Amino acid sequence: MHMLTVRINDFLLARLLREGSDLQDINHPEGRRKVAYLEAWISIIGNLVLALLKFIFGIILNSIALLADAVHTASDVLTSFMVLLGFKLSSIPPDEKHPYGHGRIEFIATLIIALMLIGVGIKFGLESFARLRTHIVVEGSLGIALFMVLAGLLKELMSRISIDLGNRIKAPALLADAWHHRTDALASILVAVAILASKYGYYKVDAVLGLVVSVLIIYTGIEIFIDASSKIIGESNAEDVAKISNLACSVEGVVAAHDINVHNYGGNKAISLHIEVEDNLSMEMAHDVAHEVENLINKNMYASTTVHVDKVKKK
Numbered sequence: 001m002h003m004l005t006v007r008i009n010d011f012l013l014a015r016l017l018r019e020g021s022d023l024q025d026i027n028h029p030e031g032r033r034k035v036a037y038l039e040a041w042i043s044i045i046g047n048l049v050l051a052l053l054k055f056i057f058g059i060i061l062n063s064i065a066l067l068a069d070a071v072h073t074a075s076d077v078l079t080s081f082m083v084l085l086g087f088k089l090s091s092i093p094p095d096e097k098h099p100y101g102h103g104r105i106e107f108i109a110t111l112i113i114a115l116m117l118i119g120v121g122i123k124f125g126l127e128s129f130a131r132l133r134t135h136i137v138v139e140g141s142l143g144i145a146l147f148m149v150l151a152g153l154l155k156e157l158m159s160r161i162s163i164d165l166g167n168r169i170k171a172p173a174l175l176a177d178a179w180h181h182r183t184d185a186l187a188s189i190l191v192a193v194a195i196l197a198s199k200y201g202y203y204k205v206d207a208v209l210g211l212v213v214s215v216l217i218i219y220t221g222i223e224i225f226i227d228a229s230s231k232i233i234g235e236s237n238a239e240d241v242a243k244i245s246n247l248a249c250s251v252e253g254v255v256a257a258h259d260i261n262v263h264n265y266g267g268n269k270a271i272s273l274h275i276e277v278e279d280n281l282s283m284e285m286a287h288d289v290a291h292e293v294e295n296l297i298n299k300n301m302y303a304s305t306t307v308h309v310d311k312v313k314k315k
């Protein structure tokens with residue numbers, strides 16, 4: 001399934017990023033936003049199609065459980081709409097009150113989606129616990145079980161597409177949405193397990209598995225919540241720092257760089273650093289070098305950079 005996922009995403013991204021020259025790069029805030037929208041729309045359309053299928057088969061197979069599940073699947077578009085909304089609002093240009101733009105709204109949206117995921121996990125856990133304590137026979141035909149497995153596989157594919165896209169643009173919001181898909185995939189497959197197990201007299205298998213799954217979901221939700229919180233607080237990124245240092249030192253006249261700070265605003269970055277130049281350099285030359293460093297970093301990292309110049313003794 002992994003190769004299929006990567007192929008689907010490569011295909012879609014090639015199509016998505018074709019027009020518009022500066023939107024080729026998914027690290028560009030614009031390109032990044034497009035990828036997030038893609039994930040959200042795949043999820044929304046996928047869920048609506050799946051809900052419709054469940055509704056149709058619910059009627060054909062005469063299953064109330066399937067009809068109820070169709071309603072749940074339709075309501076799942078909510079988290080994906082949160083992704084759309086979060087990335088839409090984060091694209092609002094800078095204003096007087098928010099000179100660094102609104103990119104961090106993405107992280108707030110991530111917090112909300114993570115909370116929704118934790119909520120789904122708790123609900124799933126409570127339902128599983130209730131099933132563990134009461135004796136309910138899950139009625140269902142082999143046809144329903146088979147359909148639920150197929151629905152689960154489709155949703156797992158959606159989950160993997162979202163995870164891959166989320167990793168490509170480093171957006172935890174997409175990962176949280178993906179894990180919601182995975183929850184539903186596992187829930188669907190557990191329904192099939194319950195139907196089959198009930199036929200052989202095992203009534204609690206799905207409840208036990210459901211509890212395990214719910215713990216996994218809650219754990220993942222908390223992890224994503226902490227990750228987004230850390231980004232709001234402001235975290236250092238060794239990868240970015242190394243890249244900035246290399247870019248700065250590639251400019252002629254720069255001996256070294258230190259005190260590199262990166263403020264991540266979702267897509268945009270505000271960067272500050274000190275460069276060391278030899279002390280025989282004139283004020284004018286040093287200023288030119290500083291500007292060259294700023295421009296180079298701005299261009300490569302879609303950032304707004306400020307450079308401070310330190311003079312070091314020529315060896």
Ligand SMILES: [Zn+2]
Binds near residue numbers: 072073076184
């Ligand atoms: Zn759901």
Ligand SMILES: [Zn+2]
Binds near residue numbers: 258274
């Ligand atoms: Zn310094």
Ligand SMILES: [Zn+2]
Binds near residue numbers: 287291
């Ligand atoms: Zn200047």
